[in-house]
Amino acid sequence: MQSTKKRSYFAIIIVTSVAFAGAAAASITLPFAKVTSEKSEHLYVIYYGHLVDENGKVTDQATRILAARPELVIVQHSFPDGELNLTPSVQQQFKDAGIKVLTYAWTNYGARDLNAVKADIGSQMSSGVDGIFVDEVTNIKTDVEYRYYEAIDKQVKSYGQDKLVVMNPGHYKVSERIMLISDIVSLEEEWVYYGQIPWMHKYPSSRFMGVSSNEYCTGCINESNAAGETAKAWDAGIGYHFTTDKYIDLPTWFDSYTSQVEQKKTMQ
Numbered sequence: 001m002q003s004t005k006k007r008s009y010f011a012i013i014i015v016t017s018v019a020f021a022g023a024a025a026a027s028i029t030l031p032f033a034k035v036t037s038e039k040s041e042h043l044y045v046i047y048y049g050h051l052v053d054e055n056g057k058v059t060d061q062a063t064r065i066l067a068a069r070p071e072l073v074i075v076q077h078s079f080p081d082g083e084l085n086l087t088p089s090v091q092q093q094f095k096d097a098g099i100k101v102l103t104y105a106w107t108n109y110g111a112r113d114l115n116a117v118k119a120d121i122g123s124q125m126s127s128g129v130d131g132i133f134v135d136e137v138t139n140i141k142t143d144v145e146y147r148y149y150e151a152i153d154k155q156v157k158s159y160g161q162d163k164l165v166v167m168n169p170g171h172y173k174v175s176e177r178i179m180l181i182s183d184i185v186s187l188e189e190e191w192v193y194y195g196q197i198p199w200m201h202k203y204p205s206s207r208f209m210g211v212s213s214n215e216y217c218t219g220c221i222n223e224s225n226a227a228g229e230t231a232k233a234w235d236a237g238i239g240y241h242f243t244t245d246k247y248i249d250l251p252t253w254f255d256s257y258t259s260q261v262e263q264k265k266t267m268q
Contacts, residue, residue, distance in 0.1 A: 040206040040239040043070045068258040074133045077103035077124045100130040131164030140175040153181040191238045205239035212243045223253035227260035
């Protein structure tokens with residue numbers, strides 16, 4: 001979920017780090033030992049594409065997400081050109097389906113002006129969304145970094161303590177201090193290195209989020225292993241997980257995947 005200052009929704013999915021490719025490949029090969037914390041199983045969806053078409057009609061992708069009824073969805077509130085993506089009508093449909101909606105805010109690893117970030121969050125929160133997915137988060141190694149992201153957390157929570165803050169460092173080497181300023185920590189593809197997070201066992205699995213995709217590893221994910229990846233993540237103590245192809249679209253096997261995931265939950 002990386003992005004650049006020239007906000008194109010296609011650019012959000014571009015990442016230069018080869019580390020993520022290794023993480024995605026590892027998700028297929030690493031052993032998955034169970035953790036001792038209470039296990040939770042939450043399906044969420046990342047979708048950075050269009051929720052409505054040029055005529056304001058709900059897109060097929062949005063309709064499929066609504067039908068799948070994940071616990072929460074992460075979407076773009078609007079696009080760089082100012083086009084509103086999460087229209088009031090679509091937002092109400094998510095609400096009626098019992099799906100929490102989180103929208104996206106980028107921080108450029110603490111380099112983006114804090115007031116600009118807070119203004120961005122304010123405009124999104126005022127529309128009634130359930131929280132913010134904070135992207136490009138640092139590993140919170142310094143007090144300066146901590147204070148920057150603490151201010152963002154407080155900004156979101158000023159709209160209600162029930163509003164969700166998901167911090168996305170996308171890295172397993174993040175400092176434990178991030179747990180003080182987020183409800184959920186997103187490790188992105190690097191959730192597979194959960195065993196190398198020395199403090200992870202202190203927290204319930206509902207505090208962690210991961211994703212498995214082909215963003216950084218061509219052909220690693222397909223219909224045959226998609227549901228299995230989510231089951232592995234849950235078993236590893238990653239309470240929120242989603243398997244997909246690319247963030248900008250839903251895979252052709254999305255419906256089959258979500259159906260299989262629900263079956264796995266009922267079989268536990």
